[in-house]
Amino acid sequence: MNMLETQVDPAKTKTIIEYSSGSTVISMSMIARVMHGIEDTRAYLSNKTSEAKLRLMQFFGLDITLFGGPSQPEPFDERGGIQNARRKAMHSEEILNPNQYENDDNWQAHIRWTGPQIFKQLPEINVLCAGMGTSGTMTGLGTYFGKVKPSVVRLAVCTAPGDRVPGPRSFALLGPVEFPWKEAVDVIEEVNSPDSYSLSLDLCREGVVCGPSSGFNLQGLFQMLEKRKKAGTLAELAGPDGLIHSVFLCCDLPYQYIGEYFQKLSPEKFHPIRNERLARVDLYRYDESWERSPVVLFTRFYEPPRSLTQSLLSDIVLKSQCCILDLRTSADFSTWHLPGSVNIPLRSLDSHTPKPFSEPSVLEAQWLELEELFSDRDAVSRLHSHHVLAICYNGDTARVATSVLRAKGIEADSLRGGYQALRDHHLWGDGSISSTDRAYSPVAVPVEQTN
Known part of the structure; x- marks a missing residue:
């Protein structure tokens, strides 16, 4: 919303194009349609996107273009979909590419809205945890809490090297990102995908319906707290009441990733389907x-x-x-x-x-x-x-x-x-059977009968 609010030109903008793994561009399409009257939103994304997510995006009316190569291209890689979307917008005044990877309105939205909402609901907050994708969420929240409550420990979570969770990136891929995220982060944890999906599944079964990126964030928080506990420094995080008030972001839903849960997790996590052959x-x-x-x-x-x-x-x-x-x-x-x-x-x-x-x-x-x-x-x-x-x-x-x-x-x-x-019904009889009535081969089924 923040990115479109200042960039859409009511007299010119007719199309929105964004490279996104799904959630961001779906939100953009709804906001563009409802608040700006723009019907044409186009999603650029990896050809490795799951069919369930592709169908979800089609369901929300998105025009999809797939790109090969890494599923999470570097923001400034000219061969990737991110820069393809940027170039498309440069050639037409009617096309807007918000470009969440370079747009400061991305992270500033969390200073404007998300941070104040969290602080209002939990002023006792001691630890803040968010995943690092574009780094916009952590940059904005970390910047906000660095000003309103500097004692808050700001934990950023990245994917483990060589692994992938939808949305977040590895620490190595954050190098080219120009947002001021380094000043907004105190601690970094790396989390693997099996732990992310497993914890998300546990949360869902306990009534907190959220996706793998949410499990990813909570796993990062657990890892940091466990390290502190082993090091004997856990109590340093506590507030005046002796409790550690922690916030992690639930930023996605599980439904478009259902197939991936079964790929990432062991069969023992799920009850077998009886009569599956049916x-x-x-x-x-x-x-x-x-x-x-x-x-x-x-x-x-x-x-x-x-x-x-x-x-x-x-x-x-x-x-x-x-x-x-x-x-x-x-x-x-x-x-x-x-x-x-x-x-x-x-x-x-x-x-x-x-x-x-x-x-x-x-x-x-x-x-x-x-x-x-x-x-x-x-x-x-x-x-x-x-x-x-x-x-x-x-x-x-x-x-x-x-x-x-x-x-x-x-x-x-x-x-x-x-x-x-x-x-x-007492309708069964032992009447005579006509000589023309007989059994027939199932290959040739006659339908004309003589009686």
Whole structure:
């Protein structure tokens, strides 16, 4: 906000460009849109940025350009994205590059706002801890507390050499930074990424929802306090009340870094996912309206019976443009089946098979078989102009089949409760079976039946 407040020219500025790892440029885009009416904010960033963060930036309406090379280029490296953004702005009055790496409004914002807010809430403060990225936060806060309360120990945290945490930089990369950070810092700690992610995870699980840079800051604070404790100088930090009032900055959220937590930390940090194999199957939607009661046989799929007899279900006639797919075994189909139905026996189903929604391995096997079966274009094309009813022993496998068929563009329903429901409703009959009713290969699914 501070950087845009003085630099945006209402008559000229139409585009904001900034090299940023994410949070800064997202904030810029919102402030530019809401406070300055600028819709076009462009983010320059490393090609090593996680997909989750890229999607987050797209979500907030940013125009993204990726750059190769180091993920944290030196601010004055002409080959990096920071200087590319700077050059772009130099060639057009309509483009503003706030350039957080060189803009004094960056660190002065923390003298203007962040420092006074902290001091108002905790005037007893003894230790202040912040990470070093652009160094703007620490420069501003360190400068502010150096004036209002010089006794505050100002701790800056850098990434360990050769390591990376989103946002902060290593001490070596701070060399070219021109902000007066050296005068604003008393102590420097170096923190590695596993400790940063681990402590962030612990904080989140205790209700302080924050990202790896926040865990990074707290780890730096813990390291400094531990060193003081071992050296016997910890008490020197205490205030008149004998307590050490410490402040560390929670400067990010964990959500865009979720994948990195699993990369950086050991599997023991996370509970395993039970039935994880189901994440790769049963991928299509379900709808309660696709599960039909036995009444549907008489209202949607069969012509009204001529008379009510004990052999009712053996005498009814299948309507044109309707198809009944029976998924039971060939043996059970031959014993009794609905008139005009087509038998597609599944390898993964018999009368003793557990229900797919109670046994994950059954669901996996049945879904994979149904997906393969109905991926046959010829078989599916024959069903496209028909209303399909899938039926099985208890209804659940037919429900899975309906989900797959609907995903392939077929109007399909399942019979809730399957053949067991027909038995429960006393609709099961031992009527004769037409000689034209037979079992069919799943490779070629006919839909025209003669009765």
